[in-house]
Amino acid sequence: MSKSQHDRTHHAKKATGKGDPQCFKGEAGPAKFKVGDRVRIRDLPDIFYTRCQVYTRGALGTVAAVVYESPAAEDEAWDNTDKPEWFYSVKFQQKDLWPDYPDLYANDTVETEFSERWLEKA
């Protein structure tokens, strides 16, 4: 019988007194994007798991904030936490997401977060 060993202490060791995502501070290297950058959301394969919503794929947005460093959800979901990325809050005009969004409400927006891998310069 093979029995895998799981280290149940690693996150508590890393994050106690610091919090999460604070505990990943400094691990992602330089941020690729900055506030104001125009970005397009990449349509990477979403096999098995993603937290990059399909409704954003291929859409054009603006970086509203550089928020924190953390493992990407797609990796953290398997406890692979070795390669944190920068996360960004990106704002989209509703009319850029939905072709039928009424012109009357042209100011309406959606804001949501992405790990760096999902963004490319527009």
Next chain:
Amino acid sequence: MSTRSEVLKHLNLVGLLQPALHVPQHAPYPDAIDHSLYRAYLRSSHDVGGEPDVPIAWEEKQEEQWELNTFATCECLGWRGVWNAEERRRRQNVDLGQTQYLGLPYYGRWLLTAARILVDKQYVTLTELVNKIEEVKKRHEQKSAR
């Protein structure tokens, strides 16, 4: 309800659980699956933003004791390092599959996922889980109607 009548009722009911895309042949040939269908079947079930839906009455809900217990169990499992919340969400909101995702109650998914992590990470064998469920059932002399 007797085990046999429950089994017969079950066999009729599962036949009604079909893929939402009504197709004449299950387990189709590969060349029947175009890119759109491939993407649809592989979708992450939780990713529902922007899908059309009808207006419903917005309701509140009184919490069941078992739901609160389940929430505390899931957070304690995170606290004590059995999993992190993202592992939980992946298992609970995507791995369960489309049918259970939309068909089960919200906390029903949390609970099944907690049971599953215990078995997947070998803290408990499936045999132990099955025996424990039987033991709890006997303790409460559960009617099979619910």
Next chain:
Amino acid sequence: MSDKHKEDEHGHRPPAPMVDEVSDFEVLEMAVRELAIEKGLFSAEDHRRWTEYVHSLGPLPAARLVAKAWLDPAYKKLAVADGVKASLEVGVDWINSPPTGFGTPSDYCNLRVLEDTPKVKHVVVCTLCSCYPRPILGNSPEWYRTPNYRRRLVRWPRQVLAEFGLQLPPDVEIRVADSNQKTRYIVLPTRPAGTEGWTEDQLAEIVTRDCLIGVAVPKPGIKANAKRTVHPAVHPVHHDH
């Protein structure tokens, strides 16, 4: 005789349920918790402590954060720049208050306070699941968790808000915040007219949970969420105190 026990057209009555009937979910819940404790994954004391922690949570701290921000422009600036730091002043330590000492597993430690203006109205959803700022707001309402809310708010926000009784002029930007990662949001609504000279307590009273999610706006005299149907529990939570 209740409807449950009425005879059908054949003169049969349905079997009377046992007084202490348990559901499949309740059986599994007990099984999972007992096994986890038996195997030393967490203790019964851990579980009790977490339940207590959950019972301690509610929307009052978030309401006070908003009231403080209305009264103190410097605090409002802090709240918008650093929600975690601002939370400390209303007694919420995102990192150390939970029993873990590193935040709650599900809610993390990155509160962002979304400031409404006369030109921008925020409303929050988690399209992927039901992420919610529990440490400062308590547990999420049932409607927030529904696939329906999660499907529609991000694409038809004005229709959904109208269903909640909120309609805004076309030139106001409705900004939907989709909390899909580690950030958790509360809305800091604009301070309504008719509250001049009010104390912090008076102001906090009109900032309801629905206002903090963004589906309602604070109004003088309105101290509770809109009345909605409450689906009853079969075995509701019992409070020992």
